[in-house]
Amino acid sequence: MLNPRQKDILSALSHQRISGQALARRARISVRTLLRDIDYINYRLGAAGKIISGAEGYQLLVEEGRDIERLLGNAEDALFLALIFNACLPLGALADKLRLSKSAVIDLISTVRKKSRTQPLIGSRPKHGHSLLLDDRQKVLLLANLIIRNPACCGEHCAHAFSVRIVSARSLLTTLDYPFGTPLFLAALGLAVEYLPATHLSVVKILQPLRHKLSGITPEAIRTVLTRVATPLPGLIDEELVGQLTAHIQRSVACPAILPVTALHDFRKIKTTYPQAFDLSLSFVRELNQSLAIDFNDDDWAGLYFACALERTQSAALNLVIYSEYLSMATLNKEIIEREISGVNVIIATHPEQLIASLLHQPVALVLNNHRQYPAMENATAVWSVSELVGQRELEQLRIRLAGLMLYQHSAVCFPESLSFTYANAPQDNWQTVISGICQHLVLCDALTVAEAELIVAREAQGENLIINHLAVPHCSGQRDQPFIGIFVHLENPLLIESQRVQNVLVVCVNARGRQELKMFSHLADALNGCESAQLLGLTTHASFMQCLNKPFSA
Known part of the structure; x- marks a missing residue:
């Protein structure tokens, strides 16, 4: 597959x-x-x-369009349908129904099992065959999920009946007093009940336990859970975050998804750009399931809400200065840049005295020079010449330059060479043994506190480890004086983490109160993903790592 x-x-x-x-x-x-x-x-x-x-x-x-669709995922739906309507199917019979080879069916079942984050959905018994590990209620919900995803999954008559039922389902939601449901879910649920009469279930019986769970999902309950897991990031919990998470969980519980889904690509970017948000989502979902006893595993969406909250509460605007002799042109450029690039504050200077004052009174990330003569002065702020009116090409270049500016300007401090070393791991060592040994070494040389080391080891034991282009990035948030530190460690022997070959490690600690420092992960991801995988796997020294890190954003 x-x-x-x-x-x-x-x-x-x-x-x-x-x-x-x-x-x-x-x-x-x-x-x-x-x-x-x-x-x-x-x-x-x-x-x-x-x-x-x-x-x-x-x-x-x-x-042949159908075969293309099967490769894109419809084979999984066909597999579930076959097992919903048959209590147990031997491998050969299952292969015949799916029109796939036996080896392809085995691969398909393996893929579905890997996607199931909570309970396994498909079981296998020698000499018997394969079956769903679901009760009758879950089978009805699974069929409803399949109908929503593909209304014609049970035939064209199913698609027609589904479209008719959606119209009446809107009023039925009010009749059943089920405000968090959707017409699509209710219509599909009604059809699923009819297609599986042997379950002896009705729509009302299926909704009853869901309604009971919904009664416990309140803003107060969600705030309590957030307070337990979000303490490392002060100011994160606001009314918008509480409201968004409460509403999303209510919708998810009201219309449960039994189908396993592959994590969406865009959402998984949270793991590399906002690992704090991703880690919080894992802790939040785990605490939510334990305290409120609901079947919720949607950590992708939870991570997205946490990432947005971090943007609101932890991000400080980057100051840019436009130095131009034409006020009207500078004003236009200011409006364009602030509209197209979020998180920037543009200051206008039209003569040398204004420019010097702008650089003295606040931290400035970059000067955009649109002046015929730039004054000679001692100043470390980067200067970039721009055309009279900033266009899309300049905006894209500006985004890239701003993204890598912190890495490029502070790389020597953020990634100290003195702390880098080679770790002599044995070929048979697993990741948990290796990261524990690395952290012990860093504690002994005062690079990490004992608390930071314990946080990193515990985080790596949870799984969903952060790997950026074959570079392992174990990390933690704390209250250290230095806002960001990354320690490069080369491994004598490669190992597999999250099914990826890893030869190098970057141990990262950030101050949870940091602002721009929290965006360093995003800059890291951009820089590292801009390199060839073979290049990163071939790194052996701190110097080669820094060359790889700075190359995409060097001036």
Whole structure:
């Protein structure tokens, strides 16, 4: 089967032609890795189609649309449908129903099991076959999920009945006093009950326990859970965060999703750009499930809300100065930049005295010089010449430059060479043993406090480890004086973490009260993802790591 990245490549090409560079950027991989992915996709497509390259980029030629859809994920739906309507199916019978080989069915079941974050959905018994590990109520809910995703999954009559029921479901929500439900869910649930009469369940019986759980999901209850998990980040809990999480959890509980889903690509970027938000989401979901006893595992969405809250409460605006002899032009550029780039404050200076005063009175990240003569002065602030009116090209360059400015300007302090070392791990050591040994070494040389080391080791034991382009980034938030520190560690022997080969480690500690420092993870991700994987795996020294880190954003 295709992995999520390969499915995304195939899905993108099913709508348009895309250049190799653009496709690689979209998938956050190198062009070399993209070519390998395309070769594998073409192998899996067989006679169904082929990805070809031309002057305008790559395009997908399709011969049999159904097979393409199966590769994009419909085989999972077909698998669930077969097991919903059959108590147990041997491998051969299951392969015949899905029109797949036995090996492909085994791969498919393995993929579904990996996606199931909580309870396993499919069980296997030798000499018997495969079956769903769900009770009758869960089977009805699973079928309802499948109908919502594809109304024609049980035939065209199902799709027609679904569209008719949606109209009446709107008024039924009021009749049943079920305000957090949706017409789509109620219509699909009604059909699922009818298609599975052997369960002897009704819509009212299925909604009854859900309504009881909803009664305990209040803003006060969510605030209590947040208070337990969000203490490392002061000021994070505001009314907007409480309201957003409460509403989302109410919707999720009212319309439960049994189907396992692959984490959405855009949401998983939270893991690299806002690891604090991602870690908080894991703790929040775990505490929520324990304290309120609800089946909720949507940590992607929770992480997104936490990331937005961090933006609101932890981000300080970057000050930029436009130095121009034309006030009208500078004013236009100020409006353009502040509208197109969030989190910046643009100050205008039209003569040398104003420029010097602007640089003295507040921290300035960058001076945009639009003046014929720039005054000679002793100042460490970076200067970048811009055209008279800033256009889209300049805006994109400005975004990149601002993203890497902190890394580039403070890399020597944030990533001290004196603390870097090579860790002599044995080939058989696992990740938990390695990170424990690294942290013990850093405590002994006063690079980490005992509390920071314990936090890092405990965090890594939870799983969902942060790996950026084959570089492991164990991390923690604390109250240290230095806002951000990253310690480069080379491993004598590579090991697998989260199914990725890792040869180097960057141990990171940040001050939870930091503002721009919290964005360093985002800058790190941009810099590291801009490098070839082989280059990062081949790093052996601090100097080679710094060269790799600074290259994408060097002036």
